[in-house]
Amino acid sequence: MTIADTAKCMVCHATTEKDQPSIQKLKKFDDSKQPVPWVQVYSVPALAFWSHQTHLEAKVECAECHGDVAQMETMRKVTDVTTMAGCVACHTAKDAPTGCLVCHELQLSRLSSGPLPAWLRGQSLGK
Ligand code: HEC
Ligand code: HEC
Ligand code: HEC
Ligand code: HEC
Numbered sequence: 001m002t003i004a005d006t007a008k009c010m011v012c013h014a015t016t017e018k019d020q021p022s023i024q025k026l027k028k029f030d031d032s033k034q035p036v037p038w039v040q041v042y043s044v045p046a047l048a049f050w051s052h053q054t055h056l057e058a059k060v061e062c063a064e065c066h067g068d069v070a071q072m073e074t075m076r077k078v079t080d081v082t083t084m085a086g087c088v089a090c091h092t093a094k095d096a097p098t099g100c101l102v103c104h105e106l107q108l109s110r111l112s113s114g115p116l117p118a119w120l121r122g123q124s125l126g127k
Helices: 006-013 021-031 052-057 062-066 084-093 100-110
Strands: none
Touching: 006 021, 084 100
């Protein structure tokens, strides 16, 4: 997912709500050609592979993972989808794969030159 750049926001906000403090702040970023320093609310650590695309292709709704965003004044975290427990709970419920390699493949390929770390020994690694 990406968030539109300030020039796109200003297509509307040059006029819409332009006296609101939040929009004046937005205009300052746009005038100085600075990107908005967004605070990330949902974030998956690099040790797990994550892609929105696979989930949207599987027709999982935004609200299932992010809650009823349209009703939120300020974005906040309302689910545990960024944790392994949250990922695996939904994968189990929807018959999606739960083998370790499904989410940790990229990290494993980095480890291929050495022995497996202790936590991986004896695990079923396949998909
Ligand atoms: C297609 C037009 C449109 C675009 C593009 C748009 N907005 Fe808005 N925005 C609106 C409208 C209309 C409202 C008022 C909605 C309401 O009051 O319920 C609004 C409200 C807001 C508010 C709340 C203002 C307040 O009351 O404090 C913020 C902040 C905001 N927009 C930020 C953005 C940002 C950041 C972008 C670009 C990533 C953006 N908007 C792009 C139409 C747009
Ligand atoms: C299966 C769960 C899931 C679904 C469905 C989903 N998301 Fe996400 N979303 C996530 C996760 C997990 C992250 C954190 C990703 C990361 O760290 O890169 C995220 C991150 C984001 C971010 C970035 C947040 C930030 O603070 O930088 C945006 C924007 C977003 N999602 C919008 C959407 C929209 C719009 C939809 C529907 C079209 C959607 N998501 C559907 C799980 C989901
Ligand atoms: C709300 C439900 C839901 C959540 C939460 C969720 N997933 Fe998924 N995920 C799915 C579904 C459904 C599929 C599609 C499975 C299929 O196509 O068979 C999928 C597919 C995937 C795939 C592709 C699997 C493959 O090989 O086809 C990966 C990788 C993945 N998810 C990682 C994650 C990670 C990492 C998280 C947590 C950060 C997560 N998912 C959270 C429902 C979810
Ligand atoms: C559906 C996706 C998914 C699957 C399947 C999955 N993981 Fe994870 N795993 C994650 C995510 C996301 C994180 C990071 C968030 C967290 O720590 O909860 C994580 C974190 C971890 C961590 C913590 C690493 C640290 O340094 O904190 C370990 C260890 C781990 N996974 C091992 C495994 C093993 C072993 C399997 C197979 C039994 C597995 N994972 C299957 C998504 C997954």
